[in-house]
Amino acid sequence: MSAFIALFRGINVGGKNKLLMKDLASLMESKGLKNVSTYIQSGNVVFQAAGSKDSGLATRIRDSIAESHGFRPEVIILDKTAIDKAISENPFPEAGSEPKNVHLMFLSALPINPDVEALERIRKPSERFALKGQVFFLHTPEGVARSRLAARIEKSLGVSGTSRNWRTVLKLQEMIHACA
Numbered sequence: 001m002s003a004f005i006a007l008f009r010g011i012n013v014g015g016k017n018k019l020l021m022k023d024l025a026s027l028m029e030s031k032g033l034k035n036v037s038t039y040i041q042s043g044n045v046v047f048q049a050a051g052s053k054d055s056g057l058a059t060r061i062r063d064s065i066a067e068s069h070g071f072r073p074e075v076i077i078l079d080k081t082a083i084d085k086a087i088s089e090n091p092f093p094e095a096g097s098e099p100k101n102v103h104l105m106f107l108s109a110l111p112i113n114p115d116v117e118a119l120e121r122i123r124k125p126s127e128r129f130a131l132k133g134q135v136f137f138l139h140t141p142e143g144v145a146r147s148r149l150a151a152r153i154e155k156s157l158g159v160s161g162t163s164r165n166w167r168t169v170l171k172l173q174e175m176i177h178a179c180a
Helices: 021-030 057-069 080-088 116-122 148-157 166-179
Strands: 002-009 034-038 044-049 074-079 102-107 128-132 135-139 161-165
Touching: 002 057, 002 161, 002 166, 021 034, 021 044, 021 057, 034 166, 044 166, 057 074, 074 080, 074 102, 074 161, 074 166, 080 166, 102 148, 102 166, 116 148, 135 148, 148 161, 161 166
Parallel strands: none
Antiparallel strands: 002 044, 002 074, 034 044, 102 135, 102 161, 128 135
């Protein structure tokens, strides 16, 4: 059994796609996943399963939610190597003192033709970003909610993703290492 993180996009946001974490954990356990634990209501789950992150885990989880709750959220699966690599590649050292202003967007696929120049044109002078493989790093000292850049990431990259702030990413790393 290997440890994984499932990042859910768009659940429990703005009153839509409601799914209590205890219900999500029960659903995942009913599908044979082990040692399931959740972190905050935005859809972060650490668990153990046989196989690799590319063995259809995301599809199985997404299909189970569609059957039980009537919506099909995007699910991105990370393993220990992926979360450790993302943390080690963070280009914004101030993440430690400003964890709510540094976000990592985990992408569903590697961007083929990312339009980084479009993002560069709309970013505020205080904002910084970096694309490293399937992770987009964003530093927004004025807050992510006020960032036009944050709202355009997926369109400019041509792939979907789901973001977590630095504090959440560190907590998920801690949880996946404890799960192993």
